[in-house]
Amino acid sequence: MTPSLADLRPGQTGEIVSIDCDRPIARRLMEMGLLPGTEVRVIRLAPLGDPLELRVRGYALSVRRAEAARIAIRARGM
Amino acid sequence: MDVRVPQVLIAGNPNSGKSTLFNALSGGSARVGNYPGVTVDRTSAHLHLDSGPVELVDVPGTYSLTASSPEEQLAVNALLERNTRAVVCVVDATTLKRGLYLALQLIESGVPVIVAMNMMDAAERMGLHIDTEVLSSLLGAPVVPVVATKRRGLDALRRQVERTLRPDARSKPPDIGYPEALRADIARLLPAIEKWRPHATANEARAFALWCMLSLGDDDLVGVPEAVREIAADLRNQAASEGRNPHLEIIAARYDWVDDVVRRTCSERAPQMPFSEKVDRVLTHPVAGILIFALVMFGIFEALFAGAEPFMDAIESLTTSLQDLAVAALPAGVLRDLIVEGIIAGVGNVLVFAPQILLLFLFIGFLEDSGYLARVAFVIDRVMKGVGLHGKAFVPLLSGFACAVPAVMATRTIERRRDRLVTMLALPLMSCSARLPVYILIVGTVFAGMSVGWFSAGAVALFSMYVLSVLVTLGAAAVLRRTVLRGPTPTFLLEMPPYRWPSATILWLNAWRRLRIFLVDAGTIILAMTIVLWAVLSFPKSEEVTERYEAERARIQQMDLSAAAEEEALRSLESAEAGAQLEQSLGGRFGHAIEPALRPIGFDWQIGVGIIGAFAAREVFVSTLGVVFGIGEADEENKPLRQALRDARHADGTPVMTPLSGVSLMVFFLLACQCMSTIAVVRKESGSWKWPLFLFSYMTVLAYLASLLVYQGGRLLGLG
Numbered sequence: 001m002t003p004s005l006a007d008l009r010p011g012q013t014g015e016i017v018s019i020d021c022d023r024p025i026a027r028r029l030m031e032m033g034l035l036p037g038t039e040v041r042v043i044r045l046a047p048l049g050d051p052l053e054l055r056v057r058g059y060a061l062s063v064r065r066a067e068a069a070r071i072a073i074r075a076r077g078m
Numbered sequence: 079m080d081v082r083v084p085q086v087l088i089a090g091n092p093n094s095g096k097s098t099l100f101n102a103l104s105g106g107s108a109r110v111g112n113y114p115g116v117t118v119d120r121t122s123a124h125l126h127l128d129s130g131p132v133e134l135v136d137v138p139g140t141y142s143l144t145a146s147s148p149e150e151q152l153a154v155n156a157l158l159e160r161n162t163r164a165v166v167c168v169v170d171a172t173t174l175k176r177g178l179y180l181a182l183q184l185i186e187s188g189v190p191v192i193v194a195m196n197m198m199d200a201a202e203r204m205g206l207h208i209d210t211e212v213l214s215s216l217l218g219a220p221v222v223p224v225v226a227t228k229r230r231g232l233d234a235l236r237r238q239v240e241r242t243l244r245p246d247a248r249s250k251p252p253d254i255g256y257p258e259a260l261r262a263d264i265a266r267l268l269p270a271i272e273k274w275r276p277h278a279t280a281n282e283a284r285a286f287a288l289w290c291m292l293s294l295g296d297d298d299l300v301g302v303p304e305a306v307r308e309i310a311a312d313l314r315n316q317a318a319s320e321g322r323n324p325h326l327e328i329i330a331a332r333y334d335w336v337d338d339v340v341r342r343t344c345s346e347r348a349p350q351m352p353f354s355e356k357v358d359r360v361l362t363h364p365v366a367g368i369l370i371f372a373l374v375m376f377g378i379f380e381a382l383f384a385g386a387e388p389f390m391d392a393i394e395s396l397t398t399s400l401q402d403l404a405v406a407a408l409p410a411g412v413l414r415d416l417i418v419e420g421i422i423a424g425v426g427n428v429l430v431f432a433p434q435i436l437l438l439f440l441f442i443g444f445l446e447d448s449g450y451l452a453r454v455a456f457v458i459d460r461v462m463k464g465v466g467l468h469g470k471a472f473v474p475l476l477s478g479f480a481c482a483v484p485a486v487m488a489t490r491t492i493e494r495r496r497d498r499l500v501t502m503l504a505l506p507l508m509s510c511s512a513r514l515p516v517y518i519l520i521v522g523t524v525f526a527g528m529s530v531g532w533f534s535a536g537a538v539a540l541f542s543m544y545v546l547s548v549l550v551t552l553g554a555a556a557v558l559r560r561t562v563l564r565g566p567t568p569t570f571l572l573e574m575p576p577y578r579w580p581s582a583t584i585l586w587l588n589a590w591r592r593l594r595i596f597l598v599d600a601g602t603i604i605l606a607m608t609i610v611l612w613a614v615l616s617f618p619k620s621e622e623v624t625e626r627y628e629a630e631r632a633r634i635q636q637m638d639l640s641a642a643a644e645e646e647a648l649r650s651l652e653s654a655e656a657g658a659q660l661e662q663s664l665g666g667r668f669g670h671a672i673e674p675a676l677r678p679i680g681f682d683w684q685i686g687v688g689i690i691g692a693f694a695a696r697e698v699f700v701s702t703l704g705v706v707f708g709i710g711e712a713d714e715e716n717k718p719l720r721q722a723l724r725d726a727r728h729a730d731g732t733p734v735m736t737p738l739s740g741v742s743l744m745v746f747f748l749l750a751c752q753c754m755s756t757i758a759v760v761r762k763e764s765g766s767w768k769w770p771l772f773l774f775s776y777m778t779v780l781a782y783l784a785s786l787l788v789y790q791g792g793r794l795l796g797l798g
Contacts, residue, residue, distance in 0.1 A: 007141055012502065022144055022760070023295065023296055023325070024296050025569050025571075027292065027325050027329075028326060028569070029143065029571065030326060030329040030330075030768045031141055031142045031144060031329055032141060032176070032571060032573075033175065033333060035329065035330050035333055036326070036330070037277075038701070042356070043355075043358075044362060045417070045455050046362065046457055046460060047362065047364040047365075047367050047368050047457055048457075048460035048461070049460065050459070050460045050463075051456060051459055051460075051570055053358075053362070053456065053574055057173075057176060058172075058173055058174070058175060058176075058464070059172075059173040059176060059573060059574075060354075060573065060574035060575075060576075061571070061572070061573055061574065062452075062456050062461070062570065062572050062573075062574055063570065063571055064463070064569070064570045067570075067571070068567060070129055073491070
């Protein structure tokens with residue numbers, strides 16, 4: 001099974017392969033700079049485990065686990 | 079021929095310093111209006127350039143021109159207005175790529191764009207060097223480095239705007255390498271676009287075709303012709319059957335171009351945010367983070383509750399002294415009553431909210447501009463998600479404990495309209511501070527001296543009300559999200575901006591603007607409602623009652639009483655007369671008329687009149703009961719009023735106020751929307767009368783049913 005962004009632990013980096021969210025959400029994610037080929041690092045989880053904070057294209061973005069689970073990645077440095 | 083003043087837009091990402099730059103350019107002389115049809119502020123200011131006056135418009139912060147709702151459509155609409163002559167696109171140099179993604183869309187549209195490269199100082203501290211000249215030539219638009227917070231680069235920016243406004247200024251959009259299939263799609267859309275916007279230049283039409291391909295489908299945009307929608311839907315289906323994704327094609331081509339531009343204009347070293355990183359390690363820490371979060375929230379709570387109180391008391395006592403002055407200066411009569419109990423009371427009712435509104439917006443402004451508000455949402459989102467709310471709904475809900483009026487206004491931090499509405503319609507169920515005097519009166523009346531185990535019965539009842547209010551609020555949000563405002567739990571896609579120290583001037587300006595809007599818009603409604611309520615509780619006056627009390631007064635004056643005793647007798651006579659007149663008024667008759675409906679929940683007509691009076695504000699319940707029972711002015715600690723309540727009897731001789739009917743009354747006040755100011759502010763913030771009427775109806779029905787359950791259930795259990 002392809003790993004998703006939700007599988008990464010804080011500090012780990014992955015490269016986005018595909019985004020399988022609903023159309024409007026996928027579009028918003030892409031416009032925020034998450035595209036196939038983009039490198040994403042998980043910085044931390046919220047104290048209650050959800051959402052996640054990511055670093056992408058030089059800024060910090062938080063997304064929920066539900067969305068992250070539908071973003072397939074190729075893991076790096078795992 | 080468009081004779082309007084030329085318009086210059088200021089656009090940019092949220093947190094890009096756009097508003098700071100707007101305020102720096104306009105010198106704080108902005109006016110706040112509303113965009114037609116939506117409840118989004120339109121902040122604008124007149125700017126005097128050498129070439130003449132222009133109107134500077136602060137476009138709401140956005141990451142993209144793509145839109146799926148009328149609110150998001152504002153940015154693109156502003157761009158399409160015929161008198162829009164230039165756009166200043168504010169780009170945060172520390173998040174260059176995302177900023178350029180927006181700038182590129184603006185440039186593609188063919189409108190002259192000036193890129194204001196903000197926070198250049200912060201970028202340089204990170205070791206990031208941007209070659210603005212090369213950037214400018216690649217973008218095909220001038221780039222002006224600025225530091226908005228330090229007012230650096232403003233003159234250069236102003237000069238550049240002047241140059242851009244010259245009629246010969248043209249922008250030359252760069253060529254983005256869109257794939258061949260996408261270009262074919264655009265070509266198919268163009269004829270319909272050109273029919274829709276006949277004056278559009280070739281660039282504009284092309285940019286607009288791209289906008290349609292990104293925005294249409296799953297949208298509720300207004301004003302898009304059916305022909306355009308049909309072609310766009312065709313193209314979507316066709317692309318899907320070919321396994322293409324046009325969204326991805328457009329966005330990826332743009333980001334590829336942006337990446338390339340950044341590679342060619344910036345030093346290699348990747349931007350880091352060491353300071354924010356360190357701070358976040360503490361502020362979003364599982365233990366320390368939650369502790370600090372709780373402290374900050376408690377601070378807001380304390381400020382709204384205790385900090386605002388002296389100011390509110392001052393406004394109230396000022397209102398009272400004005401009323402006393404007016405009573406002394408004017409001859410008795412209807413006009414005096416109108417001025418004293420209608421107009422002065424109404425203005426007081428509006429102004430009394432000012433301290434809480436100012437404080438809450440100063441707080442929220444500080445949290446938002448410092449970057450902490452995004453962390454608040456980050457920390458608490460898990461909890462809010464459960465009831466279908468956004469993490470950003472937390473601060474408004476919490477503020478609801480103090481007062482629903484500023485809390486409803488605070489929902490503005492929530493971007494999507496549907497999410498805002500759910501929050502706005504649920505939070506008036508939070509037990510606000512105006513309910514407290516009502517609870518205290520009831521508790522003091524029916525639970526005096528009683529206890530439950532180790533605790534006093536009153537404390538248990540009071541505590542239960544607060545717990546119940548939280549449960550009902552969250553439950554209502556969950557239900558609203560599944561029924562009236564059906565929709566998925568809002569997605570949480572939130573930028574965590576770097577921490578920055580907010581500017582005091584901007585905080586103050588924003589809070590002051592919010593307050594001014596409240597005073598003018600909601601204030602007018604509150605004033606009008608106060609006057610109507612006064613009339614309902616004052617008219618018609620009964621001649622019979624007046625004559626009866628005149629006779630009684632004459633009788634007392636003829637008796638051989640000491641001066642003090644006579645004054646005392648006259649005063650209590652006057653209070654009794656006020657009570658008798660109130661019973662004859664429209665409100666009093668209405669109280670009698672609804673008594674059959676109130677009996678099943680344990681109330682009588684006098685409580686009914688109190689509830690009607692409490693529509694002005696919940697705490698007015700107490701003073702209205704003071705008049706109803708002929709006691710005169712009374713507060714919640716008033717002993718005669720408590721005694722009168724205990725002595726009140728139904729027609730069959732049973733007492734009205736029992737512990738059971740007391741709980742029923744508290745539950746009623748907890749759940750009913752007994753607050754015209756909330757109605758007024760929801761009217762203002764939702765943009766129509768539909769939502770406040772819905773709010774009032776659902777809360778009243780809920781309150782009645784809950785009280786019915788408490789009272790009848792309690793009787794079945796033999797409690798009352």
